Amino acid sequence: MTDIGGLISHVQNAYARCIDNGNLEEWPDFFDDICTYKITTSDNYSLGLEAGVIFANSKGMLRDRVASLREANIYERHSYRHFFGQPWIVSEEPDAVRSETSFMVARIMRDGTTDVYATGRYIDLYRMNGGAPKLRERIVVCDSSRFDTLLALPL
Amino acid sequence: MLDQVTQTTHNPSLTAWPSDGVTRVPYWIFQDRGIYAAEQKRIFQGPSWNYLCLAIEVKNTGDFVTTFVGDTSVIVARDSDGELYAFENRCAHRGALIALESRGNAKAFTCVYHAWSYDRQGNLKEVAFKDGIRGKGGMSPSFCMEQHNPRKLRLAEAFGIVFGSFSNDVPPLEEHLGEEIHSRIGRVLGGRTPVVLGRYTQALPNNWKLYMENVKDSYHASILHLFFTTFELNRLSQTGGIIVDPSGGHHISFSAIDTAAGNNKDYAEQNIRSDSEFKLADPSLLQSFKEFPDNVTLQILSTFPTFILQQIQNAIAVRQIVPRGVDRTDLHWTLLGFAEDTPEQRMIRLKQANLVGPAGYISMEDGCVGGFVQRGIAGASGEEAVLEMGGADADSSESRVTEASVRGFWKAYRAQMGL
Numbered sequence: 001m002t003d004i005g006g007l008i009s010h011v012q013n014a015y016a017r018c019i020d021n022g023n024l025e026e027w028p029d030f031f032d033d034i035c036t037y038k039i040t041t042s043d044n045y046s047l048g049l050e051a052g053v054i055f056a057n058s059k060g061m062l063r064d065r066v067a068s069l070r071e072a073n074i075y076e077r078h079s080y081r082h083f084f085g086q087p088w089i090v091s092e093e094p095d096a097v098r099s100e101t102s103f104m105v106a107r108i109m110r111d112g113t114t115d116v117y118a119t120g121r122y123i124d125l126y127r128m129n130g131g132a133p134k135l136r137e138r139i140v141v142c143d144s145s146r147f148d149t150l151l152a153l154p155l
Numbered sequence: 156m157l158d159q160v161t162q163t164t165h166n167p168s169l170t171a172w173p174s175d176g177v178t179r180v181p182y183w184i185f186q187d188r189g190i191y192a193a194e195q196k197r198i199f200q201g202p203s204w205n206y207l208c209l210a211i212e213v214k215n216t217g218d219f220v221t222t223f224v225g226d227t228s229v230i231v232a233r234d235s236d237g238e239l240y241a242f243e244n245r246c247a248h249r250g251a252l253i254a255l256e257s258r259g260n261a262k263a264f265t266c267v268y269h270a271w272s273y274d275r276q277g278n279l280k281e282v283a284f285k286d287g288i289r290g291k292g293g294m295s296p297s298f299c300m301e302q303h304n305p306r307k308l309r310l311a312e313a314f315g316i317v318f319g320s321f322s323n324d325v326p327p328l329e330e331h332l333g334e335e336i337h338s339r340i341g342r343v344l345g346g347r348t349p350v351v352l353g354r355y356t357q358a359l360p361n362n363w364k365l366y367m368e369n370v371k372d373s374y375h376a377s378i379l380h381l382f383f384t385t386f387e388l389n390r391l392s393q394t395g396g397i398i399v400d401p402s403g404g405h406h407i408s409f410s411a412i413d414t415a416a417g418n419n420k421d422y423a424e425q426n427i428r429s430d431s432e433f434k435l436a437d438p439s440l441l442q443s444f445k446e447f448p449d450n451v452t453l454q455i456l457s458t459f460p461t462f463i464l465q466q467i468q469n470a471i472a473v474r475q476i477v478p479r480g481v482d483r484t485d486l487h488w489t490l491l492g493f494a495e496d497t498p499e500q501r502m503i504r505l506k507q508a509n510l511v512g513p514a515g516y517i518s519m520e521d522g523c524v525g526g527f528v529q530r531g532i533a534g535a536s537g538e539e540a541v542l543e544m545g546g547a548d549a550d551s552s553e554s555r556v557t558e559a560s561v562r563g564f565w566k567a568y569r570a571q572m573g574l
Contacts, residue, residue: 039514040353041353043257044353044354049351049352049353049354050352050505051352051490051508052353053355053513053514054509055505055508055509057506060435060436061437061439061506063436064436064440067436068382072381073381073519074381074524075519075523076523145354145356146356146485147355147356147358147512147513147514148358149357149360149522150357150513150514150519150520150523151519152514
């Protein structure tokens with residue numbers, strides 16, 4: 001159990017480091033080719049409502065998200081700092097591990113304003129991929145239904 | 156180096172509207188607390204129809220939602236007679252909120268403070284210890300519960316959208332909206348059963364009117380939103396137009412597929428960012444299904460003061476603008492599908508939902524641009540915005556290179572505010 005937890009924790013830290021350091025082009029590589037990435041709210045999730053603020057069901061859609069942020073969308077320069085709790089291993093099969101991890105994300109704006117932008121949990125399904133886990137599914141369930149101004153960078 | 160500046164204070168009066176009609180909008184209108192307070196009285200509690208909720212959200216007996224009309228918290232509930240009722244979420248006793256949840260099902264509403272209780276129509280039914288205890292204390296025998304109710308709202312529905320008004324002076328909803336607006340709500344929602352796919356709130360760092368201006372501004376759409384334009388979802392050279400109702404307050408901006416509009420020369424000449432090359436790795440995002448008998452791929456409809464119905468391809472949503480102060484606004488999104496959707500159609504709606512909301516490929520910029528204005532005008536309350544694109548009127552137009560529907564908003568706003 002500890003090994004699995006440690007492995008997933010390791011991948012999560014790499015994931016945070018990727019986004020927080022601004023290497024968004026590498027972010028899709030944390031996912032499997034066939035994958036689901038969704039950002040939704042706790043209310044939607046508990047009511048079983050399907051739609052959220054971001055929905056992708058292919059790695060291509062994740063790459064498009066990054067390309068659009070880089071080339072198309074207009075937003076003020078900002079960065080995130082992710083903080084994670086310890087991953088809770090929900091279930092463990094030889095090649096599929098389900099886990100839940102709390103997160104907190106601070107947003108640092110161009111002028112230095114730093115706020116808690118989002119808190120919530122990742123509800124994840126990993127393909128263990130021989131020790132190099134890939135996300136088959138990540139549902140980002142934000143505790144709050146309120147998003148300040150816009151959500152550009154992924155959570 | 157400049158050693159003389161041009162004195163450009165256009166409008167030293169911070170209370171009177173500029174003399175140039177609706178081609179000028181004074182910036183104090185987005186900043187002034189007195190204006191904000193006057194809007195609550197004259198617009199939100201005045202002769203207007205305000206979006207409250209969807210009828211499907213309060214389908215069964217006892218279902219209720221709490222919503223807002225301007226600053227005012229409002230309860231909408233369905234009673235056992237099958238009818239909807241709406242009343243202020245304010246206890247008639249000491250003013251506390253009566254309902255604390257966003258939605259639920261209730262037999263009655265009881266204020267937590269002193270347990271004064273209301274039925275689903277907003278009538279005060281019980282006052283705790285009304286007759287005192289052992290003959291002592293209690294309310295005066297002359298206290299009449301019928302005279303102590305939260306204010307009630309008039310209600311009306313258009314194709315499952317519930318509107319409410321505090322005023323008896325506003326004409327019936329259908330007449331108020333007019334046939335053109337009413338029928339185009341029906342175009343999107345009529346004859347089928349909406350299903351809520353998801354909800355969220357976008358907190359905007361700006362005055363509510365700046366968001367409504369943005370919604371009505373067909374001029375910016377293909378310039379600010381590169382994603383929109385590059386994938387031919389919307390170019391000003393597509394066929395389309397705007398419809399502004401006679402009051403000015405309601406509008407529709409629409410575009411339709413026009414296979415002849417392949418010429419990008421107009422854009423190239425303007426040196427606008429919109430001309431850049433950009434391809435999707437997974438174009439399934441933009442695969443849509445034919446949902447309407449016409450070729451209209453985009454229909455943004457707004458009604459005064461704060462309601463928007465959106466059709467962007469198959470992404471259908473309603474948006475409710477809730478002012479939260481001079482420079483803060485909540486935008487409540489409700490994404491819709493329909494009970495009649497096939498699983499494939501539902502998946503297309505989920506994918507296209509990426510276009511809208513705080514992370515929307517299109518809507519993202521609308522979340523920040525109002526804040527750019529609010530901050531840009533911070534020291535310029537005596538200055539004014541220029542709204543001359545497409546002329547000076549507020550009429551319907553076949554061109555979307557116009558600010559006519561923004562001028563329409565100000566026309567309706569000024570009439571209602573007496574400015």
